Structures are given as structure tokens and as C-alpha cells.
Amino acid sequence: MNRAEARKLLESSTRFQFQGDRLVVRDVALVAAYEHLGAVKEEIGAASLDVRRQEAALNLAA
Amino acid sequence: MWLPRIVLEVASSERPVALLGGESFGAPFVVDAMREYAPLAWLELNDSVRQDPVAKGNALARAINAVLPAPLLSMALPFGSHIAALHRYRDDLLPMRIALTLRDLDDPLVAALADLHGDGYAVLLDVSGLAAEDDSNLEGFHVISEYSLRVTLSEARQMAPGALSSQQVEQFWREADGRFTRYNAAAQRAAGLPQLNVPSSGGPLLPVDEAVLIDPGPAIAALQREGDLVGALELAVLRAPELVEDLLRTAGPRYQEEGLLERLHLLLSALPEGYARTERVLEWRIPAGLAANDYHQAFEDADSFLRTHEAPALRARRAGTLPHSAGFALAEQAVQARRSPLTVWQYGRLHPNHEIAIKLLRESVQLAEVQGMSYEVARNADSLATRLSQAGEFARAASWARWALDVFDREQLLDGNRRLLILNNLANARIMSDDLVGLRGILQDARTLVEDSLPLLAVLFRSTLAQLELADDDREAALALLESTYIRSYRRHRARYGYQLVRVLTGLDRLDEARKIAADVTEITVAGEPHERSLAGLARGIVAAMAGEKEEATSDLLEAMLDTDLVAEQRLTATLYYLLASGGAAHNVPAGLAPLLAALPRTGLKVLSGPPSRFESIWATLTGPREQLSMKFLGRGEVRYRGREVQLPPRLAEVAFALAANPDGLTRDELSTFLTPDGHAPFTPGGLRSMMTRLRASLPVSDAPYRFTVPYSADYLEVRRQLASGNVREAIALMPGSLLPLSDAPGVVESREELEEQVRQAALMVSDPDALFDLAERFDDDLEFWLAAAEALSTGDPRLALARARVRRLEDAYLLGS
Numbered sequence: 001m002n003r004a005e006a007r008k009l010l011e012s013s014t015r016f017q018f019q020g021d022r023l024v025v026r027d028v029a030l031v032a033a034y035e036h037l038g039a040v041k042e043e044i045g046a047a048s049l050d051v052r053r054q055e056a057a058l059n060l061a062a
Numbered sequence: 063m064w065l066p067r068i069v070l071e072v073a074s075s076e077r078p079v080a081l082l083g084g085e086s087f088g089a090p091f092v093v094d095a096m097r098e099y100a101p102l103a104w105l106e107l108n109d110s111v112r113q114d115p116v117a118k119g120n121a122l123a124r125a126i127n128a129v130l131p132a133p134l135l136s137m138a139l140p141f142g143s144h145i146a147a148l149h150r151y152r153d154d155l156l157p158m159r160i161a162l163t164l165r166d167l168d169d170p171l172v173a174a175l176a177d178l179h180g181d182g183y184a185v186l187l188d189v190s191g192l193a194a195e196d197d198s199n200l201e202g203f204h205v206i207s208e209y210s211l212r213v214t215l216s217e218a219r220q221m222a223p224g225a226l227s228s229q230q231v232e233q234f235w236r237e238a239d240g241r242f243t244r245y246n247a248a249a250q251r252a253a254g255l256p257q258l259n260v261p262s263s264g265g266p267l268l269p270v271d272e273a274v275l276i277d278p279g280p281a282i283a284a285l286q287r288e289g290d291l292v293g294a295l296e297l298a299v300l301r302a303p304e305l306v307e308d309l310l311r312t313a314g315p316r317y318q319e320e321g322l323l324e325r326l327h328l329l330l331s332a333l334p335e336g337y338a339r340t341e342r343v344l345e346w347r348i349p350a351g352l353a354a355n356d357y358h359q360a361f362e363d364a365d366s367f368l369r370t371h372e373a374p375a376l377r378a379r380r381a382g383t384l385p386h387s388a389g390f391a392l393a394e395q396a397v398q399a400r401r402s403p404l405t406v407w408q409y410g411r412l413h414p415n416h417e418i419a420i421k422l423l424r425e426s427v428q429l430a431e432v433q434g435m436s437y438e439v440a441r442n443a444d445s446l447a448t449r450l451s452q453a454g455e456f457a458r459a460a461s462w463a464r465w466a467l468d469v470f471d472r473e474q475l476l477d478g479n480r481r482l483l484i485l486n487n488l489a490n491a492r493i494m495s496d497d498l499v500g501l502r503g504i505l506q507d508a509r510t511l512v513e514d515s516l517p518l519l520a521v522l523f524r525s526t527l528a529q530l531e532l533a534d535d536d537r538e539a540a541l542a543l544l545e546s547t548y549i550r551s552y553r554r555h556r557a558r559y560g561y562q563l564v565r566v567l568t569g570l571d572r573l574d575e576a577r578k579i580a581a582d583v584t585e586i587t588v589a590g591e592p593h594e595r596s597l598a599g600l601a602r603g604i605v606a607a608m609a610g611e612k613e614e615a616t617s618d619l620l621e622a623m624l625d626t627d628l629v630a631e632q633r634l635t636a637t638l639y640y641l642l643a644s645g646g647a648a649h650n651v652p653a654g655l656a657p658l659l660a661a662l663p664r665t666g667l668k669v670l671s672g673p674p675s676r677f678e679s680i681w682a683t684l685t686g687p688r689e690q691l692s693m694k695f696l697g698r699g700e701v702r703y704r705g706r707e708v709q710l711p712p713r714l715a716e717v718a719f720a721l722a723a724n725p726d727g728l729t730r731d732e733l734s735t736f737l738t739p740d741g742h743a744p745f746t747p748g749g750l751r752s753m754m755t756r757l758r759a760s761l762p763v764s765d766a767p768y769r770f771t772v773p774y775s776a777d778y779l780e781v782r783r784q785l786a787s788g789n790v791r792e793a794i795a796l797m798p799g800s801l802l803p804l805s806d807a808p809g810v811v812e813s814r815e816e817l818e819e820q821v822r823q824a825a826l827m828v829s830d831p832d833a834l835f836d837l838a839e840r841f842d843d844d845l846e847f848w849l850a851a852a853e854a855l856s857t858g859d860p861r862l863a864l865a866r867a868r869v870r871r872l873e874d875a876y877l878l879g880s
Binding site: 002016 | 108109110111112113259260264265266267268269270272273274275276277278280281283284285287288293296297299300301327328329331332333334335338354356
């Protein structure tokens with residue numbers, strides 16, 4: 001398999017999504033690991049990444 | 063309410079369910095809510111996984127193991143293996159719901175899961191990519207469409223945050239067109255509340271519009287921190303190739319252990335120019351290229367690198383891919399450059415001298431232990447076991463293979479494929495060294511995993527099971543296994559399996575068929591390696607020896623016996639048939655083989671030769687004479703007198719047992735009492751006499767008091783002797799089943815119960831996992847045995863998950879019953 005073919009195949013089958021050169025991440029645990037490493041994050045949306053999210057989750061079954 | 067409405071529809075469906083619409087319609091929330099009803103094994107087929115049956119198998123195994131009390135399914139196996147295991151163990155695993163999130167329904171896993179639903183598992187698909195309501199792949203599914211998943215206005219009002227007005231709720235609901243996630247996000251935001259995280263198979267996800275952008279470098283570090291080395295390497299190849307060389311140190315072994323070498327090949331092939339020819343990348347391009355059957359460029363690049371670099375690890379890996387003598391020379395250079403677990407292992411594996419090879423392989427195990435490399439300890443110990451087996455040292459081989467497996471399970475290593483190879487090696491060595499406890503169940507479990515999914519391993523396990531059948535004197539069962547093995551084997555393996563098939567066919571007096579197979583093997587190996595031609599000669603020699611054609615037999619068999627390219631098992635077989643054909647010309651047996659032959663236990667002799675009627679005298683010269691009369695009353699039972707099998711009807715078998723268990727003899731009254739159940743009329747003197755006359759027609763029995771008039775052996779007595787000596791494992795090995803299982807004669811029933819209780823008490827005193835698991839399966843719902851088995855088994859042993867599941871089931875049943 002030549003490099004170009006492999007690259008094309010890899011890009012069409014990767015689970016990762018990119019915006020420009022940066023990785024789009026939704027996985028809460030990965031974001032937490034990332035934050036633990038002290039890196040600076042930037043959000044796409046307007047809402048903040050709030051730890052209260054877990055506590056304030058709607059009780060859907062109520 | 064929206065969620066309870068959908069959940070109820072899923073839970074009450076008798077068919078597997080497919081939710082359409084995906085995340086925007088709230089399907090993940092429904093899947094997650096199903097945890098209330100049964101343990102939920104949830105997996106997702108993402109883009110990296112979809113094309114690879116092993117990657118799908120890994121995802122399925124992780125999901126299933128996550129809801130079990132201990133891991134049952136290994137990595138590195140195709141999903142078909144796990145589906146077969148889930149069918150096999152359904153009684154211990156149910157109730158369980160398996161949820162699969164995917165975009166494309168055209169996947170064989172969907173049909174496999176639908177079959178599981180038919181076997182009692184609840185199956186739920188979360189199909190996100192298409193409006194597939196009328197898709198033919200959903201035939202048989204209960205489909206919950208986007209229409210049904212839509213939130214109604216009244217449901218929207220019920221779930222709305224209290225701060226919102228009725229008009230706001232209706233506005234958001236209309237704008238979202240009833241899509242749960244969109245509606246909920248708008249409502250939460252308007253109420254000043256945070257949005258809900260979205261459940262997924264891998265844990266909670268941020269809402270789409272709150273996703274975070276991360277630079278690849280720190281993201282790779284975060285993935286490593288999460289233990290996702292597979293993802294970390296993929297991301298590095300895509301966006302940070304400068305990290306690949308270093309990352310491969312940990313990610314390379316992980317790809318190998320998870321059976322993802324083909325994916326690794328794709329990754330390393332996609333590396334930009336300049337990153338693909340570094341030492342460690344080349345080291346991994348070799349196994350990855352071999353796995354993907356695309357290795358020429360990797361070999362070329364490695365050879366070029368090795369011309370100017372010492373690179374011991376790369377040198378050792380390349381050595382394993384070369385023809386034997388060239389590989390050995392390169393492995394020697396590698397080990398001279400550095401003695402590491404890899405270089406010494408490769409050098410030992412390729413060394414032509416058994417004695418030196420065994421020493422080197424032992425050193426490679428020690429080096430790996432010192433460096434704390436568990437996978438290498440298991441791999442190297444297994445290679446040592448293989449080499450010992452090839453040299454005919456089966457008991458030592460069994461010790462090392464068992465050690466390899468213990469390390470594998472204790473350290474919870476991932477590579478299920480390698481575990482199966484170790485297991486097969488261990489089983490072979492145990493059969494040859496007469497250690498059969500629990501082996502049948504272990505081999506049948508393994509066969510379930512490989513039979514329809516891993517053809518090469520399936521051939522190996524069928525062959526090993528055939529050996530076990532021969533050890534148990536069931537030649538018909540061995541034949542069935544070997545016939546399919548032979549037919550499905552590759553051309554270069556035909557000789558290896560052909561001579562085994564010939565051996566079984568001749569043992570069943572099917573000489574014409576055996577002759578045809580021997581001719582077939584001869585023809586096919588004409589252009590093969592020299593050792594293949596020796597094996598073809600062995601097949602011909604076996605046929606000739608059994609047909610009484612002395613000249614033809616001895617010439618072919620002598621050649622095979624002397625061929626040091628054949629492994630000990632094959633040379634020993636040649637020797638046994640040579641002794642048969644030559645009338646016991648032991649002086650021609652090579653000096654190196656004689657002690658191996660003398661050390662073989664009776665089981666090994668049975669496996670390597672033919673029926674007792676032809677070989678008993680040869681075995682007797684090797685192991686000493688047996689009693690004229692030998693009797694088995696446990697399990698299927700068998701009586702042999704003067705070398706011939708004696709068929710006894712059930713009543714006479716009971717009488718034979720009564721006499722065997724009472725060497726001092728029984729009076730007529732005692733025998734009558736032994737045989738007659740309560741409430742039945744006792745035997746008349748005439749009836750008893752007539753029965754004894756019939757027995758005497760086959761076996762030597764005195765007049766009353768009745769007793770055998772020749773020395774005899776009986777498995778029942780041998781089990782009791784072993785128990786009295788504290789040899790519990792040996793005692794259990796002698797018990798393939800209950801004592802005369804169909805008999806209700808009071809003397810038999812009493813002896814049966816007494817023996818089983820003795821075995822039970824003795825087994826519970828020892829912590830031998832094989833013995834305990836074997837007995838637990840036999841005694842079926844004896845909680846005490848299952849508890850003891852769960853206590854004795856290693857953490858990574860798949861039997862632990864089954865033992866714990868059974869304990870839980872039995873405890874629940876007892877609680878319900880009490």
C-alpha cells in the first residue's frame with residue numbers, strides 16, 4: 001500500500017474529527033484528562049463547561 | 063412522559079428493537095435508561111472499528127465484560143468468537159441487554175446480535191445515520207421510528223424547567239420539531255440551566271455545541287493518560303508524526319495485544335516520508351506488514367537500515383521472517399549486540415540444538431521477568447513449552463505452558479489469540495503426560511471460540527481434542543474430528559494431519575480408507591519439505607504395519623523414526639508402529655528415543671499408537687504387564703479380559719461391580735441384597751445361579767461365595783486408593799462420570815453416593831482450579847463447589863466470570879426458594 005492510499009484510507013476511517021488542525025472533543029473524561037494536564041481549552045459554543053452540569057441534569061424519568 | 067413511554071415500548075418488545083434517529087432524537091438517553099431493566103452491555107461501531115472484525119470483537123468484549131463480575135471475553139478475537147461464547151454461556155449470563163450504536167445497518171454484527179436475541183438476550187440497536195424504517199436489514203426488528211421518538215407537546219410541557227412559560231415551551235418544541243435533544247438544549251439554556259451530557263457507550267459526552275477544541279499534542283497526552291494508546295497513536299499519525307517513534311514503545315505492544323496489527327499497518331503506511339524509516343517504526347512495520355500480508359517494503363527498508371545500524375530488536379524481528387538458517391544467523395547477531403527478552407527468545411526459538419534452545423528460552427523468560435515484561439514472560443515461556451514438547455519432554459512442557467497461562471491470566475493480558483495458542487500447547491502436553499483433569503471442558507470452550515471464526519486455530523484444537531478422544535479410547539469421535547481437520551488443512555499441513563487420520567482409521571479396521579489417505583499424502587508431499595515426505599512415509603508405514611506387511615512397514619517407519627526433523631511425538635509414533643511391525647525389534651530404536659518412550663505414561667502410549675488389541679503386548683514391555691482383568695465402572699464403563707473387550711449387559715455389569723468391590727467374595731444372599739432395590743422381590747436361588755452362569759461365560763468367577771478368580775483392577779478401587787493417598791487431581795482424572803450411572807441397585811447407589819461424597823470433601827480441601835471447576839460443572843448446581851472454584855481461579859481466567867455468575871444465580875435461586 002503506498003503512502004497516499006494509506007493516508008486517504010486512514011482519514012476516511014478515523015474516529016477523530018478535526019476543525020482545522022485541532023481536535024474536536026466531546027468525551028467528558030478526555031476533556032477532564034486534558035484539563036488535568038493543565039492545557040488551555042477553547043469551546044465552540046457559548047455555554048460554559050460547568051461542573052454543575054452533572055448535578056443539574058434533568059430527572060427525565062420524573 | 064417521553065422517556066418512560068419509549069423505555070416501556072423497548073422493554074415490552076419480544077423482538078429485538080431498533081431505535082432510529084440517533085442523538086438528535088434522544089436515542090442514547092433511551093439506551094442508557096434501559097440499565098434499570100437488566101445489565102446493559104453497550105458498544106458503538108465507530109469509523110475506526112467498522113471494517114475490522116477483531117476491532118468489533120474487542121468492542122463487544124469490553125462491553126460484555128463491563129457488566130460481568132469478572133472478564134469473560136478476551137481481546138484480539140473476531141466478534142464471531144464472542145457471539146459463539148455468548149450463545150454457549152447464555153444460562154450463566156442472562157438476563158442481559160446488548161445495545162449497539164451504529165450508523166450503517168449493513169453489518170454482519172447486526173444479524174449476529176439478532177440471533178442472540180432469539181437465544182434470550184435483549185438486543186437494542188441505536189441507528190443514527192439514516193432513516194432506515196423500511197430497510198430490509200431491519201426485518202424481524204421492532205422499529206421505533208423518528209416519528210415515535212418525537213416528544214409530544216404535552217411531554218415537552220411535563221419535562222420543561224419550571225422557569226419557562228407555556229409559550230416558550232411551545233416555541234422551543236416547534237423549533238426543535240419534537241427532537242428531544244434540540245428541544246431540551248433550548249429549554250435548559252433559556253432557563254439558565256446547563257445542558258445535559260449525552261450518554262454513550264464510552265461514557266458521557268458533551269452536547270454537540272459545547273464540544274472542545276484541543277491541540278493534537280496535549281490531546282495525545284490526554285488519550286495516553288486515559289489508557290487509550292490505540293487512539294493516541296492514530297491521532298499522532300494523523301497530526302503529530304514526530305511523536306510516533308516514542309509512542310510506539312507502548313502503543314506498538316497494545317496494537318499487537320489487541321489483535322490490531324492490520325490497523326497498525328495502515329497507520330504506519332500513512333506516516334509522512336521521513337518518519338517511516340526510524341528504528342522503532344521499522345520494528346513494528348514488520349509484524350504489522352506480515353499481519354496485513356503487505357510486507358515487502360517493510361522488509362526492504364529494514365534490511366537497508368540494518369546494513370548501517372546494529373538495532374538488535376529490529377534485527378531479531380527480521381530474523382523471525384527469514385528462512386531458517388539465514389534467520390538463525392541474524393538472530394545470533396542480534397543476541398550478540400544485546401541480550402534482551404526479544405533477542406534471546408528469537409535466538410532460542412531458531413536454534414537447531416534442542417538442549418541449547420531450551421537453555422536460551424529459559425534465559426529469555428528470566429530476562430523478561432527481571433524487566434517486568436509480563437507479555438514477554440508468557441510468550442517466551444510458551445515457546446519454551448513448545449520446544450520441550452518437540453523434544454518429547456511432555457511433563458516439563460506442561461509445567462512451562464501452565465506457567466505461561468498463569469502469568470497471562472494473573473496479569474490479565476489482553477491477547478486472546480495468543481492465550482488460545484498457549485492453551486492448546488498446554489492441553490497437548492497434559493494429554494501426553496496423563497493429566498486430563500477438566501481438560502475436556504477447557505478444550506470444548508476453546509473450540510466454541512475458534513470453530514467458525516478462526517480456521518487455523520480451529521484445526522489445532524480439533525487435532526488436540528482428537529488426541530483427548532484417543533486417550534479416552536473413543537476412536538470414532540477422534541475420527542470425526544480428524545477427518546474435518548484433514549479436509550480443511552493447508553497443503554503444507556496435510557502430512558501432519560494425514561498420518562494422524564491414518565492412525566485412527568487403521569485402529570477402526572478401515573484399512574482401505576487409510577491406504578487411500580496415505581497415498582493422497584504421499585502424492586501431495588512429493589514436492590514438499592523433506593520432513594513432510596517423512597510424515598507421508600509414516601502414514602504408509604502405519605497402514606502397512608496394521609496390515610501385517612512387515613517389509614514395507616519397517617522401511618518407511620525406520621526412516622521416520624530416525625528423521626530428527628520430525629518432532630518427538632511423530633518419531634515416537636513411528637517407533638511404536640515399528641515395534642509392532644518388526645515383532646518388537648527394540649534394538650533398532652535410536653538411543654535418544656528409548657528413554658522418552660520408557661517415560662511415556664499409558665495415556666501417551668494410547669494416543670500415539672493403535673488399539674489395545676494390537677499394542678497391549680508392546681505397552682506391557684514398556685510399562686510392565688497389566689492385570690488380566692481390568693474393569694471401568696465410572697462413566698461409560700469398559701471391561702477387558704485377557705486383552706479383549708467384554709460387553710456386559712447392565713445387570714451383569716452390576717454383578718461384576720459387586721464382586722470387584724468385595725474382593726473377599728459375596729454369598730448368594732449378600733449379592734441378592736446388593737442388587738435388589740427396596741420393594742422388589744429378591745432373586746430366587748435359580749435366578750441368581752443362572753445369572754452367574756451367564757457372567758462366567760465371559761469372566762472368571764468362583765462358585766459361592768462369588769469372587770473373581772484372577773487378579774484384577776477396577777477404576778472404582780483406584781479412585782479410592784488415590785483419594786486415600788491424598789492425590790485428589792489424579793482421583794478426579796479417573797472419574798469421567800458417575801459409578802454405573804443408570805443403575806438403581808442399592809449396593810451401587812450406596813457406593814456411588816459414598817464415592818462422590820469422598821471426592822467432594824477431598825476436592826474442597828485443595829485449591830486446584832482445574833479440579834474444582836471440573837467438579838463444579840459435573841455437580842452442576844452445588845453452590846459450595848462453585849464458590850470454591852471461584853476462589854481458586856485466577857483473575858484473568860475466563861472460567862472465573864462463569865463461576866461467579868453461577869454463584870450469583872444459585873444464591874438468587876436459594877434466596878427465592880427459602
